[in-house]
Amino acid sequence: MSKSLPTKINSTADLKKFLQTALRVEQATIPPYLCALYSIPDGLNREASHTIHTVVMEEMLHILLVANLINAIGGKPVVDSPHFPIDYPSPLPGFDHLPKNEQPYHVGLEKFSPEAMETFLRIELPTYDDPDGSHGPPATIGQFYDLIRQGFHDAYKESKESLFKGSRKRQVTPEYYYGGSGEVFEVTNMESAMRAIDEIVDQGEGHDGSVFSGQSGSKRYSGDEEPAHYYRFNEIYTGRFYQEGDSHDQPPSGPVFPVRWDGVYNMHPNPKAEQFKKSSPTRKLMDECNQTYTRLLGALDDSFNGNPQNLLEGVRDMYEIKYQAVALMKIPRDDDSGTTAGPAFQYDRPS
Amino acid sequence: MSKRYDSVDDFVELSSELTGFSVAELEGTGLAESHFTEVRELVGERIFGRLLITWDKIRNESKSSKARQTGIHKEIFGSEWGDLLGPIALNIVRLWYLGNWFQMPREWRHKYGAAANDQTRVVSAEAYREGLVWDAICAYPTAAKQPGFGSWAFPPEDPYEKKAATSRTTKTRARKKKST
Amino acid sequence: MINYEKGIEATPEEVAEKVSKDYYDVIIVGAGFAGSILAKELGKGAKKVLILEAGRSTSIRPEGYDSYVTRFQEALAKTPNSPYPENPNAPQSSVLFQRQIQAGQAVDNGYQVYLGPQPFMSTFTRLTAGTSLHWLGTSMRMVPSDFEMSKRFGRGVNWPISYTDLQPYYQDAEYEIGVSADVEEQLRDIQNPEDKGNYFEKGYEYPMHQIPKTHLDKWLGKKLEGKSFEMEGKKYPMQVVGTPQSRNGMPNPKYADSPYNKRKKRGHYVPRGGVHDPRMGQRCEGNTACVPICPVMAKYNGLKSLYSADPEKVDLLTQAVVTNIEIDPKTQQVSGLDYTVYDSETSAAPGNYQKFVARTRKGGAYIVAAHAIETAKLLLQSGTPATGNNEKCGGVANSSDMVGRNLMDHPYLLTWGLVPRGTRLGVLRGPLVSSEVPMRDGAFRDAHAAFRGDVRNGGWDFAAGAPYSNVLGLLAPGDGKNPVLGSKLRRQLYEDVQRQLSFGFEIEQLPDPANRVMIREEYRDKLGAYRPVIRYDMGEYSIRGMQAAKRLSDSILKEVGGVDHTVYQESDTGYVFHYEDGKKVGYTFHGSGHIVGTHRMGTNRGDSVVNSDQQTWDHENLYLVGCGNFPTIGTSNPSLTAAALAFKCADHLIKKVL
Structure with missing residues (x-):
């Protein structure tokens, strides 16, 4: 898979490629978020846990929406492949080459920490102003989706309704998604395609420069709307909630909440199965976790390729990964580092 | 060699042999420390030490898991120490599997003395949640x-085809090597 | 959305202030299943409502609800009430205090006093949201013949309303408490074609698809395909039918277009998650803890109705124990409710208890919805308490002497067996019950009780304490000298537990005026309120139902090649026996928590407490709502029907009275 994306989408084939990369981007954010989330022991950092959990659920929604976008235009989402997940730490797919004045950044698997939050903030960085966005490669996920949006418009100009030639049977319908704000819907025309892209971008970086995503219809405890992902991570980073009226370029001014960076499981960054001896019991658990992960990718792939009902199988694996990951984070590594094992999120399909 | 037989590692290795869960699996519950402390406090350091010395002997004299199992049955349940050590070993398994401490048998309490908190109880919510029985079944x-x-609509897993062969042992060996 | 910060919870002072201004249209006693729904519906109808709840409001805060879950995990005896702390000011029953009753010796060490001959085995919870916190979530409708037991089978009594009268309210209830089920499967066990045709409105769908059946359900369903079971000379299919459940599943897209939903002008059904975090519990996650507490609130509880009630219209006062219903001697109307607010459980300091009277505005209504036992008890202890010389017809609303009588439950008969070696049933996963083998309807009901056999997803959990008992058994076989240890233990546990098949039969019981809740001078709680004193006997009709149920269990085990391991012992707390072909045969029953019948509905003031509007015959502005109104119990878990009755009462009050 090519490392750098073209800066413009020239054909429907290009659009499909971009969307496949989008699928990888959305998916690639989840393991880092999960590592931060699972490294927080039960009962600690309630607010932070809740926040990260909600973001993960919405990333799942984005995956489903991107899969629907791909299927809408007759593409084939690929998830079950050794080339699908990224090898942490690594740049997000399509973000290997950032514009000149942008610091490159790697996304890795880390425990809950201020540094991890900084990475998350970078991932979800909003696009405030974009004087020459059309020239260089995208620096933010928002710019990346801008290209996709434009790609849809261009392709639509050429193909009209026949752009949306994919079978509706391949679409993931609303009853399959729950547990987060927003909803999944079928993508069958330009209107729904644009709505899907808006939902993804707004949940990630906010709507038109606002802290709040303005789309979801979901409410927080107090009845406020949910801030976009960037701002939610910033709440954790600063230990303070946003409130209505807060501006995107100011720190949050709502209620303070406790964030403890110590006391989390001390996971060694970017664990890999190969770091453990082949016959060791920890390696066995590492392998099992990777296999569950791979099985999950398989279930998703199947669901996006004509069998949406197989998402149920994926649900089972998502829960299973959690318990396996948390167990790994409690197992000391066989060195004197004082760190623990952790989920590697590697593709591993035993023959 | 003056090794003290009171390390969490020794306890976890013995627990691994008793429960059929690997050292890594036991550590993965996050309860190795607290179960260790719990048992030591309830039966007293000297008796607990006796149990771990016995385990060390079994470990040193056995080459295979099968031999260790035989050793456990012989040295912990069947020897002159059987009525002292057997009930503790059983309680260790119950603790790991169920998260419950069961009051030591009456005769044991009479003969060896009872701790104040030697009461049948759930040790902690976490010990309950991490009980091995659920994983076993x-x-x-x-x-x-x-x-x-x-998830319940799918047939249950059948892990024993795969798992039976590889349960524990290797890490124990790795550690043994390091300590000698 | 309403939440605990803005709150529908009120302080005693706020309530007293509003009462002094004749503010309330309706005062409800009890914030449980029926009370929560009534409050919400009346609030929607623009009525001002006060709920007086005896228990605490812990669960309205997220940490409070979570503390119940932790309490359950830490409890050694994981009983239905184990998550819910004891509260001496509003005590509740517990299975831990049930004993066999020796003739003439009351068992009185718990809250409830048992006179026998059998102990009453069911319990309830006194808290905000009430027993809906620990109910199983099973929500099937009653079958039409349940409403005409006397007419069709010469047993029990008829209801003053028919199935058809209640049908629209079942639809309301299924929406409010969110039922997942399959219309076609629900028709399978209804015998009369006409009943079948009218069971659902044409085009009706449940709000959510049936909860996926467990591997066990599917396995058993296949094994029993085409098999039948004979009762009283007639064959009935042995079939595994999905149980309607008030737990969140996949919304049914067809629900939006069902005539009912269209009339209500509602769109697609969206499952209602946890009240503290609506994203939680939008689907059942398989905690297998429906009883005693769903950690994610995927299962309905009364909090969901309370939280969606209009906070401008509904006030909830907790820790407020109603001790007396005042009747105006001239008008025979209720003039107020005496209640005591307690501050702390332990304090004896003055000020810990404050006494108040709650009154509606003139023309308002009072509803007691405090659960079949507490409602009966409150009626009996009000006015001139029904003790001593006043036992007959003392209390309030009791001119018929029917208050407290006709107490019924579903005696719960467990059977258990092992299926062939190597079978993996996948037990202890999923909801506790997701399918049943029903024998709910048929001509046999003139001879013995109808019943439903829950296919228990928990294996031998209830029957024998699995999987704990398996661990303990393998560790100490025989003399305890040769424990099974290590990987052998691990694997043996798996093999043993995976073979555990168990059924729980809800057995129908007939109304018997002698089965009753009473009060006695000598039995009081900390507040001085009476404790329920219960006389309870099983009756041959039910024992013969147990006999048939056990026979069905045996037939099923035979079909699947299993072996029965059921044992009923004379020393069991719920042991009952009768004679089969001259031979004494015993069965052990448990409680289902389906407490019904204590203030039944009827057409005649001489033998019932309320009329078909659920209004007491004796006091025009006093209504009773809940399972106590059931004239007969049928085989359905009663909560859905109680919810339907709550909707019916709300409808009546809004349209006709207020």
């Missing part, structure tokens, strides 16, 4: 670690 503790919507 491929199920989930009631009101915790839920498996997700619809």
Whole structure:
């Protein structure tokens, strides 16, 4: 898979490629978020846990929406492949080459920490102003989706309704998604395609420069709307909630909440199965976790390729990964580092 | 060599042999320390030490898991120490599997003395949630670690085809090597 | 959305202030299943409502609800009430205090006093949201013949309303408490074609698809395909039918277009998650802890109705124990409710208890919805308490002497067996019950009780304490000298538990005026309120139902090649026996928590407490709502029907009275 994306989408084939990369981007954010989330022991950092959990659920929604976008235009989402997940730490797919004045950044698997939050903030960085966005490669996920949006418009100009030639049977319908704000819907025309892209971008970086995503219809405890992902991570980073009226370029001014960076499981960054001896019991658990992960990718792939009902199988694996990951984070590594094992999120399909 | 037989590692290795869960699996519950402390406090350091010395002997004299099992049955349950050590070993298994401490048998309490908190009870909510029994039977503790919507519609896993061969031992050996 | 910060919870002072201004249209006693729904519906109808709840409001805060879950995990005896702390000011029953009753010796060490001959085995919870916190979530409708037991089978009594009268309210209830089920499967066990045709409105769908059946359900369903079971000379299919459940599943897209939903002008059904975090519990996650507490609130509880009630219209006062219903001697109307607010459980300091009277505005209504036992008890202890010389017809609303009588439950008969070696049933996963083998309807009901056999997903959990008992058994076989240890233990546990098949039969019981809740001078709680004193006997009709149920269990085990391991012992707390072909045969029953019948509905003031509007015959502005109104119990878990009755009462009050 090519490392750098073209800066413009020239054909429907290009659009499909971009969307496949989008699928990888959305998916690639989840393991880092999960590592931060699972490294927080039960009962600690309630607010932070809740926040990260909600973001993960919405990333799942984005995956489903991107899969629907791909299927809408007759593409084939690929998830079950050794080339699908990224090898942490690594740049997000399509973000290997950032514009000149942008610091490159790697996304890795880390425990809950201020540094991890900084990475998350970078991932979800909003696009405030974009004087020459059309020239260089995208620096933010928002710019990346801008290209996709434009790609849809261009392709639509050429193909009209026949752009949306994919079978509706391949679409993931609303009853399959729950547990987060927003909803999944079928993508069958330009209107729904644009709505899907808006939902993804707004949940990630906010709507038109606002802290709040303005789309979801979901409410927080107090009845406020949910801030976009960037701002939610910033709440954790600063230990303070946003409130209505807060501006995107100011720190949050709502209620303070406790964030403890110590006391989390001390996971060694970017664990890999190969770091453990082949016959060791920890390696066995590492392998099992990777296999569950791979099985999950398989279930998703199947669901996006004509069998949406197989998402149920994926649900089972998502829960299973959690318990396996948390167990790994409690197992000391066989060195004197004082760190623990952790989920590697590697593709591993035993023959 | 003056090794003290009171390390968490020794306890976890013995627990691994008793429960059929690997050292890594036991560590993965996050309860190695607290179960160790719990048992030591309840039966007293000297008796606990006796149990771990006995385990060390079994470990040193056995080459295979089968031999260790035989050793456990012989040295912990069958020897002159049987009525002292056997009930403790059983309680260790119950603790790991169920998260419960069971009051030591009456005769044991009379003969060796009873600790004040030697009461049948759930040791902690976490010990309940991490009880090994659920994993052993491929199920989930009631009101915790839920498996997700619809997961029950699939046939249960059958892990023993794969798992039986590889349960524990290797890490024990690795550690042994290091300590000698 | 309403939440605890803005709150529908009120302080005693706020309530007293509003009462002094004749503010309330309706005062409800009890914030449980029926009370929560009534409050919400009346609030929607623009009525001002006060709920007086005896228990605490812990669960309205997220940490409070979570503390119940932790309490359950830490409890050694994981009983239905184990998550819910004891509260001496509003005590509740517990299975831990049930004993066999020796003739003439009351068992009185718990809250409830048992006179026998059998102990009453069911319990309830006194808290905000009430027993809906620990109910199983099973929500099937009653069958039409349940409403005409006397007419069709010469047993029990008829209801003053028919199935058809209640049908629209069942639809309301299924929406409010969110039922997942399959219309076609629900028709399978209804015998009369006409009943079948009218069971659902044409085009009706449940709000959510049936909860996926467990591997066990599917396995058993296949094994029993085409098999039948004979009762009283007639064959009935042995079939595994999905149980309607008030737990969140996949919304049914067809629900939006069902005539009912269209009339209500509602769109697609969206499952209602946890009240503290609506994203939680939008689907059942398989905690297998429906009883005693769903950690994610995927299962309905009364909090969901309370939280969606209009906070401008509904006030909830907790820790407020109603001790007396005042009747105006001239008008025979209720003039107020005496209640005591307690501050702390332990304090004896003055000020810990404050006494108040709650009154509606003139023309308002009072509803007691405090659960079949507490409602009966409150009626009996009000006015001139029904003790001593006043036992007959003392209390309030009791001119018929029917208050407290006709107490019924579903005696719960467990059977258990092992299926062939190597079978993996996948037990202890999923909801506790997701399918049943029903024998709910048929001509046999003139001879013995109808019943439903829950296919228990928990294996031998209830029957024998699995999987704990398996661990303990393998560790100490025989003399305890040769424990099974290590990987052998691990694997043996798996093999043993995976073979555990168990059924729980809800057995129908007939109304018997002698089965009753009473009060006695000598039995009081900390507040001085009476404790329920219960006389309870099983009756041959039910024992013969147990006999048939056990026979069905045996037939099923035979079909699947299993072996029965059921044992009923004379020393069991719920042991009952009768004679089969001259031979004494015993069965052990448990409680289902389906407490009904204590203030039944009827057409005649001489033998019932309320009329078909659920209004007491004796006091025009006093209504009773809940399972106590059931004239007969049928085989359905009663909560859905109680919810339907709550909707019916709300409808009546809004349209006709207020």
